Amino acid sequence: MxxxxxxxxxxxxxxxxxxxxxxxxxxxxxxxxxxxxxxxxxxxxxxxxxxxxxxxxxxxxxxxxxxxxxxxxxxxxxxxxxxxxxxxxxxxxxxxxxxxxxxxxxxxxxxxxxxxxxxxxxxxxxxxxxxxxxxxxxxxxxxxxxxxxxxxxFKDWATAAAEPLVKGIGGKGTVIVSRGVVGSQPEAEMYQTTQDILGRNPGVKVAATVNGMCDGAKAQKAVLGVLSSVPKVDGVIGCGDGYGVAQAFTSAGKPVPAVTFETNGRALKYWQESKLDNGSVAVMSxxxxxxxxxxxxxxxxxxxxxxxxxxxxIVLVEQKDVAAWAGVLKPDEYAxxxxxxxxxxxxxxxxxxxxxxxxxxxxxxxx
Missing domain, CATH: 3.40.50.2300 (Response regulator)
Structure with missing residues (x-):
């Protein structure tokens, strides 16, 4: 965009x-x-x-x-x-x-x-x-x-999205980076923060970069489009598009890695019910x-x-707060x-x- x-x-x-x-x-x-x-x-x-x-x-x-x-x-x-x-x-x-x-x-x-x-x-x-x-x-x-x-x-947002994920995969592995609204000032700051964090973790390799637009449906399509060329993915660093990313992995018959969930009711309910405990987090402005x-x-x-x-x-939803937020949000409503x-x-x-x-x-x- x-x-x-x-x-x-x-x-x-x-x-x-x-x-x-x-x-x-x-x-x-x-x-x-x-x-x-x-x-x-x-x-x-x-x-x-x-x-x-x-x-x-x-x-x-x-x-x-x-x-x-x-x-x-x-x-x-x-x-x-x-x-x-x-x-x-x-x-x-x-x-x-x-x-x-x-x-x-x-x-x-x-x-x-x-x-x-x-x-x-x-x-x-x-x-x-x-x-x-x-x-x-x-x-x-x-x-x-x-x-x-x-x-x-936005630096806090990008940091909260990337650092727990990098820690959750043990500081090494392969990730996909899903960017947001490219061209906007917030996205530029977030992407630079993500790059800085990855630069401090040389054991983490970027297999692909896609434009998820901070939107689950768009991220699902974008990630699905690169999965066939990436044999193993340990995490997807995004800006609140993890539900769509999870669906992409499920559609491709692959295990769901650590993701950055969106803070809407549907994503948080999925996170709650799937019991993922792998460095995933939900964070957005x-x-x-x-x-x-x-x-x-x-x-x-x-x-x-x-x-x-x-x-x-920012709105940061950690694993301990997932149930509280999921209980008050409609599926398409964001925290x-x-x-x-x-x-x-x-x-x-x-x-x-x-x-x-x-x-x-x-x-x-x-x-």
């Missing part, structure tokens, strides 16, 4: 109309009082979310969590309106730039962005900031100084950070002091920390004081 650089848009009425039409077809919108205008106009704020990629379960959970929280915030009178727009392509920065430009015409008070590129969105983000819109970027670093950013520790971004936008509009960058914890407004504000205070990130509790009910 490629990330395309942004290009100038034609400034014609026809092009603007086409962009608007695309945005409408890909939009989910909260009902209620319309936002728009400034936060100080007396209206409740209008919050928009631009998502650069919708093609995996993590992104779908991220959107679902945001919409549920935004609907509740709307009913509580904290916001007046919300809108979600998903770029129709596969992580195309060009499409997301067009999407955001269309959103800016609707004058949101705050714009949340899960970006397709750490650099290509900089001009349009600056345009939003210049218009007085609060911009909160999450799930990726961004080259846009005016934006507030919720960061994952937190799809609930879209909810944290919503709370940040609301607090920024209220004039609260929030650091420009805050790092949020997400339950960020309430109170928990988010505690995270802000931790960031200000230099303390450790807040660790929310494992939810006790689904959804």
């Amino acid at each position: 490629r990330t395309h650089p942004s290009s100038p848009r034609r400034r014609t009425a026809v092009a603007a109309a086409l962009v608007a039409a695309v945005a409408v077809t890909a939009t989910g919108c909260g009902s209620g009082t319309s936002g728009g205008g400034s936060a100080g106009s007396g209206d409740k704020p209008f919050i928009a979310l631009s998502n650069g990629f919708i093609g995996n379960g993590w992104r779908q959970t991220m959107i679902a969590k945001f919409e549920a929280a935004a609907t509740k915030a709307q009913s509580d009178g904290l916001i007046g309106k919300f809108k979600v727009v998903n770029a129709p392509g596969e992580n195309s920065a060009t499409e997301q730039v067009a999407q955001i430009k269309s959103l800016l015409l609707q004058k949101p008070d705050a714009l949340l962005i899960d970006p397709a590129s750490p650099t290509a969105l900089k001009p349009v983000i600056q345009q939003a900031c210049d218009a007085g819109i609060k911009v909160v970027v999450f799930d990726s670093a961004i080259d846009a100084p005016c934006a507030h950013v919720l960061l994952n520790s 937190d799809p609930g950070q879209s909810v944290a971004a919503l709370w940040e936008a609301i607090d920024l509009l209220d004039g609260k002091d929030i650091p420009k960058e805050i790092t949020f914890p 997400a920390w339950p960020w309430t407004q109170e928990l988010f504000r505690k995270q802000v205070e931790a960031a200000k004081s230099g303390g450790a990130p807040v660790q929310p509790p494992i939810p006790t009910t689904a959804g």
Whole structure:
């Protein structure tokens, strides 16, 4: 999957109309009082979310969590309106730039962005900031100084995925590396971390590298495509695609090696029932950070002091916690920390004081 650089848009009425039409077809919108205008106009704020990629379960959970929280915030009178727009392509920065430009015409008070590129969105983000819109970027670093950013520790994610697996196979053997959304800043950081870990473990050899896209179905197809040329595999280092990888090995009539499971209900139930104890782990970033971004936008509009960058914890499911998570997740739902407004504000205070990130509790009910 490629990330395309942004290009100038034609400034014609026809092009603007086409962009608007695309945005409408890909939009989910909260009902209620319309936002728009400034936060100080007396209206409740209008919050928009631009998502650069919708093609995996993590992104779908991220959107679902945001919409549920935004609907509740709307009913509580904290916001007046919300809108979600998903770029129709596969992580195309060009499409997301067009999407955001269309959103800016609707004058949101705050714009949340899960970006397709750490650099290509900089001009349009600056345009939003210049218009007085609060911009909160999450799930990726961004080259846009005016934006507030919720960061994952992708190094922690990649480390938690690779190190237990390497240890589980005894520091030697053959592995397949399943990469994520290639072209994105998080994937680049994770892949480099994986390479660094493998470099410190010369007894582990990489037999193949595939693009699993952090998606079980895509990883299953990608891994199955190389298994016939790899006689023995001790582990597959991925970014949350282990269920699909396990199915690939089962289909090929081979034993399931150590894998990096996704953090959804289906994968965790499989892990629980298969009783694998070979270095496998489930780890991904937190799809609930879209909810944290919503709370940040609301607090920024209220004039609260929030650091420009805050790092949020990954979701790590170890063997001891598999049953707890598997009991509360629907099959296609990904584990997400339950960020309430109170928990988010505690995270802000931790960031200000230099303390450790807040660790929310494992939810006790689904959804």
